Amino acid sequence: MPYPTAPADVFGLWVAWLLMLMIYSYPLYKENPVFRFAEHTYIGVMLAIMLVRTSITTTINMVAPPLMKGRLDYIIPIVLGFMMYFLLSARYRWISRYPIAVLVGAGFGLGMRGVLIPNILNQVISTITPPATGAGAVDWWNYIYIAIGTICAVMYFVLTWEHRGAMGYATRLGRWIIMIGLGAYFGNTVLFRMAMLSGRAQFFLQVLKIAPM
Amino acid sequence: MAEVLRREVVYLITAIVTVIMFIEFFFVGTWNVAEELRTWATIIANISLGLGAVRLLSEHAKNIQKRRAGVWPFSIWLWIIFLITILSGLAGYVTTHDAMKNPLYNWLFRWPYTSLGQTLYAITGFYIFSAAYRAFRARNIDAALLLIAGCFVILTNAPIGGVIWGGIPVIGRWFLDYGQAPAMRCFLIVAAFGMLAYGFRALLGRERGFYGEVAGE
Amino acid sequence: MVKKEEENMAIIISGRGMALVILVLSYILFYVFMYLGRKGREIPVRTLPPMAAIPEGIGRAAEMGRPVMFTPGIAGDLNDPTQGPQVLAAISILGYIARECARTGVKLDVFMPIPTALPLTEETLRTAYMAEGKPEEFSPDMIHFIAGQSPYLTAVLGYFQRERPATNFLIGGFYYESVVMGEGGNTIGAFQIGGTANTHQMPFLVATCDYVLLAEELYAAGASISKDPDILGCLRGEDIMKFILIALMIIGFLLGFARNPVLINALRW
Amino acid sequence: MSEEELTFWEKLARIDRRVFYWILFIGLMIPFIHPIVFPIAISPSTRDLYEGIKEMVEPGDVVVMNIAFGVDAWPECMPAFAACTKLLIKEGAKIIFWGAYYDVDMTYQEVLRRCEDYFKNLKYGEDYVYLGYYPYQEAAVAQLAASIRSIFKTDNYGTPLDEIPMMKNVDKATDIKLVLSGDTGDVCDYYIRQWRIPYGTPVAEIGIAMLGSSYMPYYRSGVLFGMSVGVRGGAELEKLIGEPAEATIRMGAINISHILVVIAVILANIGYFASRRK
Numbered sequence: 001m002p003y004p005t006a007p008a009d010v011f012g013l014w015v016a017w018l019l020m021l022m023i024y025s026y027p028l029y030k031e032n033p034v035f036r037f038a039e040h041t042y043i044g045v046m047l048a049i050m051l052v053r054t055s056i057t058t059t060i061n062m063v064a065p066p067l068m069k070g071r072l073d074y075i076i077p078i079v080l081g082f083m084m085y086f087l088l089s090a091r092y093r094w095i096s097r098y099p100i101a102v103l104v105g106a107g108f109g110l111g112m113r114g115v116l117i118p119n120i121l122n123q124v125i126s127t128i129t130p131p132a133t134g135a136g137a138v139d140w141w142n143y144i145y146i147a148i149g150t151i152c153a154v155m156y157f158v159l160t161w162e163h164r165g166a167m168g169y170a171t172r173l174g175r176w177i178i179m180i181g182l183g184a185y186f187g188n189t190v191l192f193r194m195a196m197l198s199g200r201a202q203f204f205l206q207v208l209k210i211a212p213m
Numbered sequence: 214m215a216e217v218l219r220r221e222v223v224y225l226i227t228a229i230v231t232v233i234m235f236i237e238f239f240f241v242g243t244w245n246v247a248e249e250l251r252t253w254a255t256i257i258a259n260i261s262l263g264l265g266a267v268r269l270l271s272e273h274a275k276n277i278q279k280r281r282a283g284v285w286p287f288s289i290w291l292w293i294i295f296l297i298t299i300l301s302g303l304a305g306y307v308t309t310h311d312a313m314k315n316p317l318y319n320w321l322f323r324w325p326y327t328s329l330g331q332t333l334y335a336i337t338g339f340y341i342f343s344a345a346y347r348a349f350r351a352r353n354i355d356a357a358l359l360l361i362a363g364c365f366v367i368l369t370n371a372p373i374g375g376v377i378w379g380g381i382p383v384i385g386r387w388f389l390d391y392g393q394a395p396a397m398r399c400f401l402i403v404a405a406f407g408m409l410a411y412g413f414r415a416l417l418g419r420e421r422g423f424y425g426e427v428a429g430e
Numbered sequence: 431m432v433k434k435e436e437e438n439m440a441i442i443i444s445g446r447g448m449a450l451v452i453l454v455l456s457y458i459l460f461y462v463f464m465y466l467g468r469k470g471r472e473i474p475v476r477t478l479p480p481m482a483a484i485p486e487g488i489g490r491a492a493e494m495g496r497p498v499m500f501t502p503g504i505a506g507d508l509n510d511p512t513q514g515p516q517v518l519a520a521i522s523i524l525g526y527i528a529r530e531c532a533r534t535g536v537k538l539d540v541f542m543p544i545p546t547a548l549p550l551t552e553e554t555l556r557t558a559y560m561a562e563g564k565p566e567e568f569s570p571d572m573i574h575f576i577a578g579q580s581p582y583l584t585a586v587l588g589y590f591q592r593e594r595p596a597t598n599f600l601i602g603g604f605y606y607e608s609v610v611m612g613e614g615g616n617t618i619g620a621f622q623i624g625g626t627a628n629t630h631q632m633p634f635l636v637a638t639c640d641y642v643l644l645a646e647e648l649y650a651a652g653a654s655i656s657k658d659p660d661i662l663g664c665l666r667g668e669d670i671m672k673f674i675l676i677a678l679m680i681i682g683f684l685l686g687f688a689r690n691p692v693l694i695n696a697l698r699w
Numbered sequence: 700m701s702e703e704e705l706t707f708w709e710k711l712a713r714i715d716r717r718v719f720y721w722i723l724f725i726g727l728m729i730p731f732i733h734p735i736v737f738p739i740a741i742s743p744s745t746r747d748l749y750e751g752i753k754e755m756v757e758p759g760d761v762v763v764m765n766i767a768f769g770v771d772a773w774p775e776c777m778p779a780f781a782a783c784t785k786l787l788i789k790e791g792a793k794i795i796f797w798g799a800y801y802d803v804d805m806t807y808q809e810v811l812r813r814c815e816d817y818f819k820n821l822k823y824g825e826d827y828v829y830l831g832y833y834p835y836q837e838a839a840v841a842q843l844a845a846s847i848r849s850i851f852k853t854d855n856y857g858t859p860l861d862e863i864p865m866m867k868n869v870d871k872a873t874d875i876k877l878v879l880s881g882d883t884g885d886v887c888d889y890y891i892r893q894w895r896i897p898y899g900t901p902v903a904e905i906g907i908a909m910l911g912s913s914y915m916p917y918y919r920s921g922v923l924f925g926m927s928v929g930v931r932g933g934a935e936l937e938k939l940i941g942e943p944a945e946a947t948i949r950m951g952a953i954n955i956s957h958i959l960v961v962i963a964v965i966l967a968n969i970g971y972f973a974s975r976r977k
Contacts, residue, residue, distance in 0.1 A: 012320055016328030023332045023584070027339045027720050031591035039584040040287040041294055042329045045321055046578035047266055048298030052312045053801050055262045056303070058834055062256055065852060077253035081260025087549045088267065094219040096549040099257045100508065101226035103546055106254040107507075107514030108227070108412040109234025110837055114511045114892050116449035118922070119405035123398045124675060125697050126920030128682025130689055142391045147683040149395030150402075151676050157403040157646055158673075159476045159653075160666045174399070176358050181396020183359035184388040185912045186348075186633035187366030188928075190341055190960055191953060192775055192908035193609075194727070195930040197338025198952035199774025200331060201727035211731040239442055239450050248845070251838030254509040258546050259834070265545035265575040272574060283592065313804065327770040327802060333580035334771035337606055338956070340613035341634075342723055343716040346963040347616070348637035350712075350971045359636075360968075364961055370908070370931055371957035372737035372950055382740060390743070390915065397629055398916050400645045404627040406456070406671055407646030408515050410664035413460050419660045420522075445896075505884075511837055512885060580771070605884065617716070630913045 003206070003213040017207040020200060123150075149177040224418030231416050270295070297321070362388050447699040455674075459667035467659030473666050478654040480623050480641035481523075484599075487621045488530045491596035497537040499595040499620075500524055501586065501611070502602025504543040504579045505628060513603035516627050519649050520602035521550050523625070526655055527599060528558035532567060539595065540573045543582040548575060583607045590614050600635060601625035601643065612638025625651070712970025714963075723959055730951025737954060739947075744911070744918055745935040748903050748925025749786070752877070755901060755924075758791025760876035761869050766798030766806050767835070767886035768906060773809065778933025778946030779905045780881045781813040786940055788817045792876070793865045794827040797851070799835040799886055804855070813944075824854075824863045831855035840889035844872040844898055872898035877924070882906035887914065891922055905932065 004010050022038035059081075066074045080102060086095040127150050131139035155167060156174035163171040205211035230250055237247035273288035275281075281288075298321050305315025313319050349364070351357040368374030369385025414420030442450060467473060491498045502520040506513025524540065531538040542551050551573055559568035574589075576582040587610065589595075598615045600608065600622065608624070608631040615622050616638055624635030625643030635642045643651055646668070653661035682693045705713070729735070756762065764784060768776040787794055796807055807829050811818055821827055830851045833839045842849045847870050853859050860866045868874065872894045880887040880902065887904045894900045901924045904914050908929025917923045927936055930953065933946035 008316075008320060009324075012324030016324045019325055019328050020332045023329065023336065024724070026587060026591075027336060028717060028724070031588060036284070036287050036588060037290065038329065039581075039588045040291040041325060042333075042584055043269070043576055043578075043581040044291040044293075044295035045298050045326050045329075046581040047269060047576075048295050048302060049322060049326060049801065050262060050577045051266055051299060052302035052306065052318075054259050054834075057306060057312065058832075059256055059259045062252065062259075062834075073249070074256075077256040078260065080253065081257045084257070084261040084264050084546070084549065085267075087264060087552065093549070093553070097219065097223045098226065099261070100546065100549060101223045102230055102250065103254050103257060103508040104415065104514065104518065105227040105230025106234065106251055106509040106838070107511055107518075108415055109231035110251075110509075111511035111515050112231070112409055112412045112453070113235055113238040113449075114837075115401075115405035115408055116452055117446070117896055118888075118891060118917070119401040120452060120675070121448055121697050122920050122922060123401050123916060124679055124682070125694050126916065127398065127679055128686050129694060129920070130686035133689075143686065146391060146394050146398075147679060147686075150398045151679055151683075153395050153399035154402055154672050154676060157399065158669045159478075159647075159650060160473050160662070160669050162474065162476075175355060178396045178399065179355045179358040180362045180388065181393040181400075182633040182636055183362030184366045184393035185397075185630070185909070186341075186345070186359070186637065187363040187385075188370065188389060188912045189630075189633070189909040190345065190367050190957065191370040191931060192929050193335075193338040193341045194953055194956035194960075195775040195908070195949060196331075196335035196772070197723070198727045198730075198949055198956065200335045201724060201952065202731045202774070202949075203331070205728055205731050235453075239446055241440055241443055248838075248842060248849075251509075251836075251841065255834050255836050255838055258507045258509060258836075261545045261548075262577065263545075264548060265577055268548065268570070268573070268575040269577065272571065275571070322802070323805070327805070330580055330769060330771035330802075331773070333583055334606065334769075335774075336583075337610050338727075339716075339720045339723065340610045342719055342956075342960055342963065343616075344609055344613050344634060344637045345960050346714075346716070346719065346967050349964045350967055352971070360964065364964060367957050367960055371954045372739045373954040373958060375740065376737055386742065389912070390919075393912060394916060394919065397913065400627075400629040400632065401916065402675065403668075403672070404629075404645040406668040407627065407649035409453070409456050410460055410668050411515055411519060411649040413457055414660055414664060415518075419464075443897075507836075509836070509838070512888065613716075630909050 003209070013207055017204070020203070024200075149174075153177045153181075221418070228416050228418065231412070362392060445698065448697050452671075456667065456671050459670050460664045461667075462663075463666040463670075464660050464663035467663035467666075473659075473662040475653055475657075475662055475665060478643065478647055478651060480625065480643045480647070481526075481651050481654045483623055483641045484527060484655075485530055487597035487599075487623060488527070488534055488536055490621055491536045492534045494596045496596040497539050497593055498527070498531055498597045498599070499539050499541065499586075499589070499593075500527055500599040500601070501541040502544070502547070503600070503604035503607060503626065503631075504582055505603030505605050507544060508546045510603075512628075516603035516648060517544060517547055518550075519651070520625070521547065521554050523599075523601055523651050524551065525554045525558050526652075528555050529562055532559045532562035532564050535567075538572055539589070539593070541576065541582065541586050541589070542573050543576050543579070545575065545577070548573065579605065579607065583610055586611055587614050590618050590620075594618050595620055597621045597623070599623050600639065601648070604628055604631040604635070606631075609634035609638065706973065708973035709970055711966040712974060714966070719959075719963055723956060726955045726959055727952045729955060730948060734948050735951035735954060736947065737950070739931075739934055739938060739950065741935045741939065742928065742932070744926040744928065745932050745939070746925075747918075748783075748905070748927055748932075749936065749939045751901070751903065751924040752783070752786055752790060755877060756787065756790040756792045757876075760792050761795060761865065761874060762787055762792045762876050763795045763797070763878045764810075765878060765880040765882075765886065765890065766796060766800060766803050766810075767880055767882040767884065768806070769800040769883065770802045770805050772883045772907060773806070774949065775907050775930050776881045776883065776905070776933075777806075777809065777813070778930055778944060778949070779927040779936055780879075781810055781944070782933060782936035782940055782942075782946075783879050783905055783927070784810055784814050785817050785942065786936070787879075788814070788821065788826075789940070793825075795830060795866075795869075795875075796827065797830040797833060799833055799839075801832070803832050824858070825865055828863055828865055829855045830860075835884070835886065837889040837893065840886065841893040844893045844900075846870050872900045875900055877901040877903065879903050879905050882910055887923075891917060895922055903927075908932075 152174035237244035624639035911928030
């Protein structure tokens with residue numbers, strides 16, 4: 001974004017800058033009234049924006065066109081949606097379970113059917129797919145490492161058998177493999193977080209016109 | 214009868230919706246009903262946000278009413294800024310069909326909202342730093358492996374790692390491309406089974422913990 | 431769907447046959463062991479330390495006279511295929527936590543950023559307090575709703591330092607808030623139990639919490655407390671499925687050296 | 700153990716975290732005042748992404764750029780997103796932009812601004828189109844695969860899709876050459892499950908770094924044809940297309956912060972072993 005010139009935008013830029021410092025007063029100092037102000041501002045603004053965007057705009061956009069075409073079945077989800085509000089009534093609270101049943105069913109149905117191929121079958125297939133022809137010793141070592149590592153790590157999650165004997169060794173190896181995975185993952189995330197924070201450090205300088213916008 | 218309405222019918226609806234999703238996925242044919250149910254679910258979820266809003270706003274109204282120490286003036290402010298934002302957004306939507314066309318709403322969205330979003334998103338940079346400081350200590354073999362893998366990857370992602378020692382990116386890339394693969398694969402597999410079993414119990418109406426019934430009762 | 435004309439005779443969409451086999455096989459195994467479990471067959475289960483630590487965490491809060499915080503993360507709504515089930519599993523665990531809190535008289539604060547999960551949370555808490563004979567101690571005000579991920583995170587951070595909870599439960603479908611909440615909780619010296627099936631957040635919960643439920647353990651947590659035969663039976667079924675997969679992987683791994691793709695092709699059916 | 704009894708080495712394991720926070724925040728500013736540039740190597744996943752696009756995209760092909768990151772993730776996601784947009788335009792692709800974030804409008808405008816030189820020769824509606832926001836849900840992505848028109852009746856500016864030249868014969872996943880998804884969450888999972896698996900549409904991830912780890916299995920098993928990992932991937936892409944921009948500068952901040960993290964970890968371990976010996 002270029003450095004704004006309109007007064008409202010310049011004002012906005014400084015508000016944004018101040019709000020950032022108010023929030024960072026929490027990690028850099030401690031919880032204080034300035035942070036609390038920013039916190040409550042954020043909660044209020046976000047709630048309003050989400051209501052306008054999700055509950056009102058998106059819902060109307062999704063419901064109005066089919067209703068106009070005479071698809072009266074679209075009244076059902078609206079009714080179901082408002083049934084959720086029976087939670088506020090002590091007597092008819094249980095009615096709010098019906099819309100939830102639809103959500104839970106959709107969640108489980110899509111979830112269970114969705115994990116079969118990418119989470120289970122594809123993982124097995126890629127574990128047992130050997131390196132392409134002409135692969136060197138390193139590729140074969142990686143093939144062996146990933147296969148044995150995956151098998152041992154899965155074994156670590158066996159919950160209803162005691163980890164004794166050969167299985168004990170396998171699960172200990174599995175645990176180490178898991179630790180390597182978590183460590184590498186953690187390390188990789190540092191990149192993302194620091195990129196984000198550097199964005200804020202950059203913004204701090206940009207508003208002061210020390211760095212170009 | 215009322216009991217049946219409160220329980221069995223609810224479980225039945227859950228099960229029917231689940232099965233419809235399965236049928237659509239596995240069997241040849243056109244299953245418009247599945248698509249429609251997904252749209253319904255989206256609409257229901259969108260509408261239900263208002264319920265949360267009622268809860269949130271009434272909590273802050275109570276704060277104000279009870280003059281809760283240290284918080285109530287901020288609760289007033291929350292109400293004010295909420296009303297300003299939503300009224301300007303609605304004004305924009307009603308007049309032009311686009312909330313963003315209202316200048317006040319647009320300003321609130323563009324400056325306070327996005328800045329706070331970026332700020333909070335980036336705040337993790339601080340916390341991941343101190344989390345690494347605390348967690349990456351070679352207390353035992355497990356922790357040492359976590360530490361070694363983590364540090365090599367950290368130095369690999371920064372170009373300077375390769376400048377310090379040419380071997381760092383080689384080892385770090387191995388951790389990224391292969392070293393972590395078995396663990397991630399294992400998590401995907403076992404989490405999938407966990408969900409299958411959990412979903413199966415829900416399908417049979419035997420997992421009711423989330424419907425407010427204590428497990429094992 | 432994307433069926434070609436010549437395949438119109440098929441009933442099952444091509445490429446999904448094996449998925450159906452896995453699903454049906456898992457369900458049969460789950461059912462068989464649930465049935466055996468109900469008939470009284472003993473199924474041993476590894477204790478999950480995080481679950482065993484829940485009473486300790488709540489006892490700590492009771493001693494210190496401070497509240498307990500529970501939050502399920504904000505990864506997705508109930509109809510979200512990957513996050514919804516995690517949120518539900520978290521609410522099941524919340525039921526247990528709430529009973530412990532009710533029994534020991536510890537104040538419980540639930541931060542629930544998912545509007546669709548509000549009714550379930552409320553119901554769960556109400557039932558838990560009722561079961562402990564203290565329905566009057568339940569109030570919907572124990573549940574704090576905040577819309578949006580980052581505002582929710584801000585509110586939890588503010589809450590941490592204002593109320594200084596003794597124990598935090600970060601169990602459910604988390605996104606980036608996990609590391610901030612975990613570290614924020616550490617700053618105030620809280621005892622923390624985490625849990626998620628989101629691979630991308632596991633490292634942070636492991637790094638910041640005292641105990642963590644990883645992946646499947648989140649769904650299985652109920653078993654280690656309640657010894658419910660249904661859950662135990664399912665667990666046994668899951669374990670057998672894991673052994674089947676392990677066997678497949680060993681066979682496929684060995685076939686790989688001979689570059690024999692027969693198993694891979696079968697899995698792609 | 701009281702404060703006085705601690706030796707210098709033991710104190711290293713108990714530094715107040717705020718000290719680190721201050722050093723970090725100030726340290727991150729340095730590269731923006733004085734750029735620090737180190738040579739950067741191209742990772743295989745970025746190369747596959749780059750070459751995959753060059754190989755697959757023929758002039759006139761329609762591709763989808765999915766904006767599944769908010770304004771908050773610009774520093775991380777925008778460089779790779781902008782670089783891919785430039786590459787696609789160079790290859791002659793027609794681009795559909797849409798997104799699953801509330802603030803997708805602002806992100807889209809920023810993409811246009813960053814690729815200004817590329818867009819000035821293109822015509823809206825013929826070479827690229829912006830459809831706007833769809834709900835962040837798998838159901839919506841599944842519907843988009845079956846029929847784009849079931850979610851988007853019009854583009855973001857109210858023109859019916861049938862009146863937009865490049866959308867004339869485009870409605871299903873099979874009409875789309877490939878999908879590039881810039882994510883902070885798991886929208887790419889939806890594209891894998893709802894586009895890649897059932898329809899075979901090639902999908903690549905160009906989002907935040909941590910997704911690099913979670914999508915690595917998908918990339919390795921060929922489900923994703925390529926992957927750009929966070930701002931580092933952005934810097935690599937900028938090098939590949941020969942236009943160093945924001946990500947290249949930002950890598951300086953990455954260098955500083957990563958070194959700081961490693962130093963902190965070393966201090967922590969020195970302190971830990973010192974206190975254990977006691």
